[in-house]
């Protein structure tokens with residue numbers, strides 16, 4: 001009796017599965033052909049943290065207060081700064097994060113007194129080792145600034 005019931009249940013499950021497949025065939029697609037097509041990211045998306053570029057200065061506003069480094073519950077952040085001028089705040093000389101242990105809690109973003117930290121929109125990071133998760137945010141920022149200035153130059157030539 002159990003043997004025939006198993007066959008019946010298996011057949012029923014197969015029919016139900018095929019029913020779902022057939023119904024889905026006639027509904028609009030909910031997936032895209034990534035990476036050829038991409039869907040817009042949610043505004044709530046949190047990539048790894050990054051240094052913000054301010055329009056008025058063309059760079060970040062980090063004052064090396066170390067608040068972010070101290071508050072990070074996972075010890076992800078390592079900030080380095082040097083006193084380049086006798087007066088005034090230190091100059092940022094290094095900002096490294098280990099994204100492999102970041103919980104994206106957001107405490108660093110919230111505590112930054114100059115609002116110079118934000119979540120990046122990065123979602124295509126790949127790596128084979130944990131070392132690939134070590135990100136130099138200052139170096140990354142320099143590249144972004146360089147790219148922006150190149151784009152401006154190109155737009156200037158095209159205009």
Ligand code: SF4
Nearest residue numbers: 072102103105106108
């Ligand atoms: S989001 Fe949280 S865990 Fe990640 S770097 Fe900032 S404070 Fe640390």
Ligand code: SF4
Nearest residue numbers: 062063065066068112
């Ligand atoms: S909290 Fe903000 S200003 Fe202070 S070290 Fe971190 S990024 Fe720089």
